[in-house]
Amino acid sequence: MRRIIHATLTAALLAAAAAPMPVAAGPFAPVIYINNNAVTQYELDQRVRFMQLLHAPDANPQAALKALVEDRLKLQAARQMGIAVSDKGLEAGLSEFAGRANMNVEQFTAALAREGVERQAYRDFVKAGVAWREVVRQRIVPTVTVSDREIEQALKRDIAQPITTAVLLSELVIPAPPGQEQAALARGRQIAESATSEAAFAAAARRWSAVPTAPRGGRLDWTPLANLAPGLRSIVLQLQPNSVSQPLSVPGAVVLFYLRDIRGKLRAGAQDQTVEYVTLSVPSAADGARALARADSCDQLYVEANRYGGNPIQRQTSPLSAVPLDVAQRLAPLDENEGAVLDYGNGARVLMLCRRTPALIDQPAPPYATLPGLPQPARRAAPGAPAGEGGTTPKAAEAPSAANAASDAAAAAGIASPDEPPLRGRDQVRSAIFNRKISAAADAYLAELRADAVIRKP
Template identity: 25%
Template sequence: MKTQRKTPSRRVAFCAAFAVLLSSVGIAHAQDSDEETTSALSIPQDLKIFGENDPNVRRAAVRVNGDIITGTDIDQRLALVLAANTQPMSPEETERLRLQVLRNLIDETLEIQEAKAQEIQVDPAEIEQTYARVAAQNFGQNTQAMDEYLGRIGSSPTSLKRQIEGELAWQRLLRRNVQPYVNVSEEEVNELLARLKASRGTSEYRIGEIYLSANSANRASVFENAKRIVEQLSQGGSFVAYARQFSEASTAAVGGDLGWVRLAQLPTELATVARDMDRGQLVGPVEVPGGFSIIYLIDKRQVLMADPRDALLSLKQISLAFPASTSEQDAQKKAASFAEGVKRIKGCGDADSAADALGASIVTNDNVRIRDLPAPLQQLMLSLQVGETTPPFGSAKEGVSVLMLCGRDEAATNDGPSFDDLMTQIEDERVNKRAQRYLRDLRRDAVIEYN
């Protein structure tokens, strides 16, 4: 008996300031390459454009099958994305982002309209509950604080609640009209489990992806847009926020996170790149069938093997504070003297009294996971033995510290996903692909007027 689950949607545009609201599974690569080509079109190679078209000209409103999207709607939704970006954006980049936000609002409107046409309603109380959950995650259960925050950044509670409504409506529609018609056999799941066990000890990767579809007509412009996204991300932009806003893959709803995948599950172009990536590295745009991908390596581990970085440590942090006026040169001398004193400590049992003698403070934590430590310390802790300390670290302003290892509980062996987990993942991938086609058909049939 499988547990009921929510169906992941194609897109959510919540910015990184908000937690993921609606649970979804996105482990497998779920790109749905557009099967259309321009082969049936009659387009001359030496074409001439008659008239002018400036895509950056703002329009006061857009009417989608009679429903209006105003300029204020666009501005307020754009503010959510801009608030998640740590670097200022140029007017040109902001305007391009505004156009993308408009496209997303059109899709959102089509999703809500289709749900209503299918007599699927979203209770206003359910929207309020979800909104309150976001407030609880970000503002300590204070919806008024989030209302005020949205106002300060130029957005509004109404804009975010509309986004919640669109997501809930689309998920409900997919659960009723798409999910029941997706079938996965037990043989498929068992075959995947067998392949997984056969690959024990090989590497698997947790990858974030931003996928932009392209065809022969718009390939150059999509490539340039992808390059601009990479530039923004390299300057500190939130990968999760950009994935939710720009990515056309089904995993946009979870910030582009593909989950844990093996290279064989990826397109050849991505597998070739991912194989040589380091944790935290960003690469792209990479041309793949149907478009371009920007990928970010979140993590890497061995299939069905215990990850040493999941070990739980018992640590003592011994710290020596510096006076506020300490110069960099004096800090170096004090740190060197402190390091010599630490070397004389005879294990964790001697740490408290030795710290007092050094004029240092000591803090104990018995439940520290190695992967939760800063990256420079992780490798050090993997090779540390009980009673040993890290090299001193700190600054002239914050003082100097060492970590002493007092115990280690090794990570448990990873048994991998269960039968039901794998079946759910395969079903979700297929539902996502059908959802993309469903939305594409809605766009084709829509009557859209730009004022």
């Protein structure tokens, strides 16, 4: 019996020695692989904490893991293109990012360290951004163009969009005491997704809001836009009526707004037009009808003019208010390159609209109103204000902000009244469209990289 017991124990010990020891899931254990490149639990924890310190809207493990996966894909794409982030380039990126917090790199790194974020997590985050910026510059930027027509369409939308003067809001304030911030933020996101009508938002406000407006569904009275804090004003201006904002984290609470309605006014001169049109003198209305049947554009009408002697065709560009009333009446219903015949019984005229443009687009503006970076004119001192040495205004008055300079220039040029925001210039519009196209193309390329990657969990 002893031999049997001894043999059994020996076999058990040998089997235990041969079996692999279980490995504890430590901080450096991989949580996901992207094309065999691992992301560790430590990296994930660091990124979550980093996002929390930056007050990112989705500072949770799911969003952090998605960001880390995308960072790996960006770096892999850069390597495939032969792009390497130099030490100088990385330091410039680190300095740029720290500068957004009005710190240098060492100050920013020390501030992160005090909150539990290592320097390497900061460097990895910035390195991926610097590499991706170069990928986009080399791969995407050369493929993006912006046409004059796109710019003009955007300017027309700017002019047609009423200037908001007052808003009708509903508010919902979810308490977020210490330790419950993420739960409050999650509830705010759920409300933002599900409250697709004013009634739904009001029901959520009555249930979850902790401010006196809760019993009436969070409804506020009409509020002048100028009375809103600048940060809230920018949020509200991005909303369309009957839509809800994304949850906004503030100390001790999560806040949402529902825009019920807006009041506004048209920009001064928004309804004024400049028209470009062609008139062709012909012997009869029948000749005019035949000319219009053959010509599908103002340029083609010049070909028709060759059928007649002399100089029967004229092309004019004029404010609509300066166009003769009979011509303006016929131009009113026409689209571009559409025509009409004016028959006066003794000969006729073919009229064709070439282009209809808001007058504000053709309004000349001083260069400093549309080209940021050029020297700005000094603002005049207010009556009675003290003057500096040599009779000049104080230093603060000699360096007006770009926003003030643009507003003054626009008002002086007649583009806007003093209390209206200035119109964007063509260069500003071109830049905005260009950046939007680049961003969309970069997002599409990143989605393509993700679709082609082998992403797996351990």
